[in-house]
Amino acid sequence: xxxxxxxxxxxxxxxxxxxxxxxxxxxxxxxALAASDPRFGDQVASWSGSLAPLLDEISPVAPPDRVLAxxxxxxxxxxALPDNVHQLRRRVNLWRGFSVGASALAASLALVLAxxxxxxxxxxxxTPAPAPAPMVAMMEAEDxxxxxxATWDSGARRLVVAAAAGIAPVAGHSHELWVIPADGTPRSLxxxxxxxxxxxxxEGPIAQQVGEGVTLxxxxxxxxxxxxxxxxGQVIAAGKLQRT
Amino acid sequence: xxxxxxxxxxxxxxPCSSGHAPAGHLYAQAVFLCIDGAMDSSVPMVMSAAASxxxxxxxxxxxxxxxxALAELYRRTSGKLFGICxxxxxxxxxxxxxxxxxxxxxWHKADRFDPGKASPITWxxxxxxxxxxxxxRIRRLPTDPIDSASEIGDGxxxxxxxxxxxxxxQRLANCLDELEEQQRSMIRSAFLDGATYPELAxxxxxxxxxxxxxxxxxxxxxxxxxxx
Numbered sequence: 415x416x417x418x419x420x421x422x423x424x425x426x427x428x429x430x431x432x433x434x435x436x437x438x439x440x441x442x443x444x445x446a447l448a449a450s451d452p453r454f455g456d457q458v459a460s461w462s463g464s465l466a467p468l469l470d471e472i473s474p475v476a477p478p479d480r481v482l483a484x485x486x487x488x489x490x491x492x493x494a495l496p497d498n499v500h501q502l503r504r505r506v507n508l509w510r511g512f513s514v515g516a517s518a519l520a521a522s523l524a525l526v527l528a529x530x531x532x533x534x535x536x537x538x539x540x541t542p543a544p545a546p547a548p549m550v551a552m553m554e555a556e557d558x559x560x561x562x563x564a565t566w567d568s569g570a571r572r573l574v575v576a577a578a579a580g581i582a583p584v585a586g587h588s589h590e591l592w593v594i595p596a597d598g599t600p601r602s603l604x605x606x607x608x609x610x611x612x613x614x615x616x617e618g619p620i621a622q623q624v625g626e627g628v629t630l631x632x633x634x635x636x637x638x639x640x641x642x643x644x645x646x647g648q649v650i651a652a653g654k655l656q657r658t
Numbered sequence: 659x660x661x662x663x664x665x666x667x668x669x670x671x672x673p674c675s676s677g678h679a680p681a682g683h684l685y686a687q688a689v690f691l692c693i694d695g696a697m698d699s700s701v702p703m704v705m706s707a708a709a710s711x712x713x714x715x716x717x718x719x720x721x722x723x724x725x726x727a728l729a730e731l732y733r734r735t736s737g738k739l740f741g742i743c744x745x746x747x748x749x750x751x752x753x754x755x756x757x758x759x760x761x762x763x764x765w766h767k768a769d770r771f772d773p774g775k776a777s778p779i780t781w782x783x784x785x786x787x788x789x790x791x792x793x794x795r796i797r798r799l800p801t802d803p804i805d806s807a808s809e810i811g812d813g814x815x816x817x818x819x820x821x822x823x824x825x826x827x828q829r830l831a832n833c834l835d836e837l838e839e840q841q842r843s844m845i846r847s848a849f850l851d852g853a854t855y856p857e858l859a860x861x862x863x864x865x866x867x868x869x870x871x872x873x874x875x876x877x878x879x880x881x882x883x884x885x886x
Contacts, residue, residue, distance in 0.1 A: 422878060429877040433848040434791045435855045459819035462784050463776055464884055466820065467827040468849050469783045472745045474737035481740075481754050482732055485761045489725065556770065557763055557788060584796065634796055648792045 428457035432465065442645050446594060446629065449652060551630045553653035560651040564630050571621045573603065575630070576611035581650075583608065590635040592645055595623035600631065600645050605638070628655050713778035721768035728765055735779060736761075739786040746790035746852050756793050760786045776822040784820045791852045833883035841876030844869075 419427070430436050431444040448455050546568050553562040553575075561578040575591060589606040601620055606612050616624055633640070634647035713734065719727030739760060743753035763785065771781055834842050840862075847853045853861070859869035 425881055426874050426877050429881070430855075430874075433845065434788075434852055435848050435858075435873065437795075437854045437856060455819060456821065459775070459821040462788075462820045463780065463822035464830060465845075465849050466776075466780045466784050466822065467830045468846060469742055469787060470827065471850065472738075472741045475741040475744055477736050477740040477754060477757055481736070481757050482729065484754075485732070485758050486725070486729070488758065488762060489728075489765060556767065557785065557792075559759075559762055559766065587796070648796055 424454060425457055428454060429461045432458045432461035438642075438646065439644055442600060442649070443598065445649055446598065446631075446652075450629075547658055549626055549655040550658050551653040551655045553630055553632060553651040555649060555651050558648075558650040560632065562632060562651050562653075564653070564655070566624060566655050568625060571616045571624075573614040573616055573624070574611055575606065575614075575632075577606070581606065584634055586637055587634050587647070588637050588639055589632050589650070590639050590645070592631045592633065593620065593624055594629040594631060596628070602639065602643065603630075605635075606632065624655070626655055626657055629653070630655065711777075714773050717768055717771050717773070717778050720764060721771070728761065731764070732761055735782050738779065739782055742783060742786045743790045745850065746787065747793060752793060752797075753790070756786070756789050760789050763789070772819075776820040780822050781820050787849075794852045829884060833880050836883055837876050837879060841872065841879075844873050845876055845880070848873075 427444055427447075431441070431448060436444055448458050549566040549568070551564040551566070553564060554560065559579060560581050562575055562581070563578055564573060564575045566573050581589060591603040591606060591612060592600040593603055594600045601623075603616065603620075604612060604614060629652055631645065631649050631652035633645040633649045635645070636647075640646050713731065716727050716731045716734070720731055736757065740753060740757050743756045743760075744750065747753050747756065760782070764782065771778065776784075834845070837845070844853075844858050844862075847858065855870055855873070856866060858873070859866045862869065864872075
């Protein structure tokens with residue numbers, strides 16, 4: 415989609431997105447482009463800044479006192495940082511450190527084996543292929559409090575999506591999980607079951623498309639899921655699967 | 659009537675005039691902080707440069723997790739942001755919800771604010787505008803999947819990034835003036851009322867494709883003017 419766009423097309427798309435003119439699939443694609451292409455993101459930011467003076471035409475209105483009280487109540491005693499996701503990030507880094515350590519250990523063992531004067535007897539059974547490392551996606555959106563962590567076990571084709579924060583139920587709506595593979599077309603993976611983690615075994619051709627670098631996204635949809643088969647509501651969290 | 663201006667607001671920051679309610683607001687009893695020359699695009703930013711400048715250290719304090727700084731930032735900016743939410747949503751209850759959400763996002767994401775790219779008040783105003791648009795789109799989603807799919811909208815722009823250049827106010831006004839009247843009015847309506855292409859096409863009674871090419875021509879012309 416982006417390959418054939420001229421610079422004018424890109425600038426116009428950035429303006430349309432900043433203005434909020436797009437809807438449906440066009441909006442989803444522009445949003446994905448803004449999230450994945452920093453140059454396009456800068457163009458959107460530039461249009462937002464250019465158009466922002468229009469907001470000066472709107473007169474200030476004092477909100478009722480209860481709003482600040484509600485904000486402070488919702489903040490509770492939680493500090494701003496570190497939050498759950500930061501803790502999870504640290505955990506992912508720990509996993510990374512562990513797997514690097516494990517590789518180093520494996521390498522030194524290999525060295526020890528290579529230096530043995532006598533070849534060791536091979537075990538009679540073939541060594542099983544090492545299980546691929548699970549992939550993790552940190553799903554969030556800049557302007558949303560929702561934070562989720564998805565883990566993908568490509569061997570078992572098992573996907574687990576757990577909310578770390580901010581998945582408030584919206585009356586009359588569901589949270590639907592999408593995978594956006596290389597072709598850019600979102601495919602539904604299912605509805606998030608409230609606050610419970612979503613456990614999925616991904617079957618069929620779609621399983622081949624889930625992998626490193628693929629985007630997972632969560633959108634707000636009518637109860638029961640999008641009626642069109644494509645995301646129709648706000649994307650409140652998204653992230654790419656990465657190797658741990 | 660008690661003075662309900664935010665504590666710390668100066669007359670310089672909130673230049674109040676006659677206090678008439680702007681047309682289109684739905685609740686007469688709301689206390690209007692002030693009228694900053696509505697509909698006169700030559701009036702400078704609502705906050706004076708000095709008042710906006712003072713928000714920079716406040717944003718830094720919020721980013722470091724200072725709750726008092728968040729309350730102070732709220733007192734200084736919530737009038738502006740609530741006005742924006744009300745204008746877009748037309749419902750006081752929904753505007754209050756979105757205002758809450760905006761300051762919770764500010765609390766968690768204030769470290770994303772880059773004073774080199776935009777002033778705090780512009781960043782906050784665009785954030786409030788974008789969140790109100792998101793709410794508008796959610797409201798338009800059918801709660802029953804049988805409803806017409808044509809009414810389904812998507813979330814508006816989400817980026818927290820705002821890139822502001824100097825003297826945008828006057829330049830934008832001048833450049834908008836160079837557009838055809840209808841292009842200008844459509845672009846304003848999209849930004850200030852959250853209208854989408856299909857809504858604008860329906861309102862004007864023209865085919866969707868016509869509306870798109872019409873606005874796209876206007877946007878290209880606007881960009882050419884803004885880049886001069």
